[in-house]
Amino acid sequence: MYGRLLLPELRVLLAENDTAGIKEFCEALYPAVTAEVLSELDSQEIWGVLSCSGSERQAEIFQFLPLPQQIAMVGIIDRGPLSKLIEEMAPDDRVDLLSRMDDEHVEELLPLMAQAERRDIRKLLSYPEDSAGAIMTTEYASLPENISVAQALEKLRHQAPDSEIISYIYVVDDGRRLQGIVSLRELIFARPARPLSELINRDVISVRVDDDQEYVAQQMAKYDFIAIPVVDRQNQLVGIVTHDDAIDIMQEEATEDTYRLAAVEPLEDSYLSTSLMTVVRKRVGWLIFLLVPSFLAAKVLEHYEAVSDKFEWLVLFIPLILASGGNAGSQSATLIIRAMALESNIQKGDLTALLRKEIQLGLMLGSVLSSISFVVAWAFTAELMQATVVGVAVFLVVLIGISAGGMLPMGFRRLGMDPALMSNPFITALVDILGLIIYFQVAMSLVS
């Protein structure tokens, strides 16, 4: 919104080569807003703008650019300024970028950075993708236990500029093992001479460095935390995950699940910035795979050719049979997959209850759709028997569709796999085959 308004102004500054004006432009606005304006320019131009500013501000703006743009820019910035820029970035954003760059390029840059940063980067890069370790930041505030409130505030004064979040301060022992948590709010309003240990809340909720990022975000959402501490196997504090990452993860996971429901493999970047060939790759596999059940359906139809030759009207309602089962099945699968994504602690008992509910739903929705189909088919063909075949088949197909839509994602979960892998088109395809068999069997038993 802002972006499009400010762009002409920035272009004028660039054309006039007004370094001071550009610097002011970078510093007057929120980094997120500046990044939004810049994302309309090409990499060369963006770097032209950023290089007018100090490396700290550069990094602040740079980390709000979309990741594909960051990667494109890495190719055109000289090693010297690039290593400075990366050094200034927040540890978690930095690792996101580095893990997407060529290993060789990273190895070229690392020697140019300060030793502490280098060690930090190597450590964060070593955690598996999508783990708490890969998304955490190492810039948190921590304090030893045996000091006073006044000493604590004094120590914080030095840490604060480098900490992403100081609403919570983590208390660690000599071995950096997490002992508890102090809220900044309590700390600043406590008597200066009071021992810090009296303010410590020792019932800390933390996550493990190898926990999945989705679990981390769910924990933060559940407890309404601004940040959650990350510990290793020895309970040593190694980082924190912050609220903004939790939102990003939630978005990312919801997007992945939505894509999977529609049989699209998750994309790494936004759809707009993903290349055509990548999108083709993410879509074509499923589409080819889904041809298999369609040819199986052809086999089924071939098997019943004698029946459909004799009763030609049966062909007319094939789309109705296929759609009723598929639509009802997709609804169930979507509701259940989303419920499992939102409530991480669904238990075996809940699943049984859910399944019972789906079957009741199947009976009710099946009856409604069956009655309507019966009436319309009767109006359509003017034959009571034909309408009866359609009505009965729709009832059974909806029931089968809903049962399959409910059970398949649960089955996947029972097998320890992600229920969202079960896409709606796949469920629909399975229901199509069953639906055709049911339809012709009903027809054979009623009209022949």
Next chain:
Amino acid sequence: MYGRLLLPELRVLLAENDTAGIKEFCEALYPAVTAEVLSELDSQEIWGVLSCSGSERQAEIFQFLPLPQQIAMVGIIDRGPLSKLIEEMAPDDRVDLLSRMDDEHVEELLPLMAQAERRDIRKLLSYPEDSAGAIMTTEYASLPENISVAQALEKLRHQAPDSEIISYIYVVDDGRRLQGIVSLRELIFARPARPLSELINRDVISVRVDDDQEYVAQQMAKYDFIAIPVVDRQNQLVGIVTHDDAIDIMQEEATEDTYRLAAVEPLEDSYLSTSLMTVVRKRVGWLIFLLVPSFLAAKVLEHYEAVSDKFEWLVLFIPLILASGGNAGSQSATLIIRAMALESNIQKGDLTALLRKEIQLGLMLGSVLSSISFVVAWAFTAELMQATVVGVAVFLVVLIGISAGGMLPMGFRRLGMDPALMSNPFITALVDILGLIIYFQVAMSLVS
């Protein structure tokens, strides 16, 4: 997770009527954990536990219970303790609950509450659902402009216990108009005698009280804010929206969009806690509506009956034609609807680019699927001409499916409607009808 482990212990305390033990149970754990344990009990039992604790702690735990459970409990708690409990709840959680209760019941409770709370509730209840006003909290920290750092800290000392977030403090003038923002971090480390005005960042990003909650959450995600101020038409500060609400909104909106894609109307509560009849209501409308295109497809098949009588093999590939177009169309619709949900600032130019991309995709995916279908159909029927009909039809149907899947959500958006209203089954149904017409036309022009 915790819940199931602690439940037996709590049951023992309840059976022994151990009031002190129950009180300790409520106070030793995080409110979110206690609420998780309690959610396994019935309303009477939950109240039995909560009533052992003070009303402040009661409210903290109560607001972590799922909303349907909160509503159930409201029916069994006496008016006196209930009004106290509601008084202690956070303003935003309280309004969520009250807006779901009977108006009469609310009117009975309000007179029992303190005047300030009453006024606050009436005001928050007056904002439209899903607006910034309806989700904001009125418990924020604010300061006048012309004081020193020391005076500011002194004033905060009184406000802090009642503020949800004090990482940011809002600076207002005499008319409560928002002037700027001060970070607590800067405030505590500034010289006490320094005037507050020197620390104020006047470039504040705020939302309007009638802005949509989705927009509010997007702004917070964009700027990585812990809280965002909410102002009215006169720029008066009326509340703040906090990071935990942003996560909840993101979840809620993602769930709504996912449901809509599968032709399910959004539910108010989680799927597990929604009653059978409500689920039927949310699903049956779409399913009935989707019968219409299925009967239109029957009409199309009737129209081409002469062709399919003559070339019976055409019927065999009807499921293939329907599935190819529908699957490719659902993929496109899902990708585009999700892209529009995530990037609020998609412009007209982006849409044209997207559409061009979809058509290129249609050509590429259409070619791949068409080739495979041609080969398999040839193996299936051993007739080159029949395989050609299938191959050509699949190509055209995939192209049409992808174009429709891409264009329909964009058209909805152009009309100012939510693109997510365009469900995948509906797009599939439209593509089904077009697909059948294309299939038979191709057959007529190639084989007759």
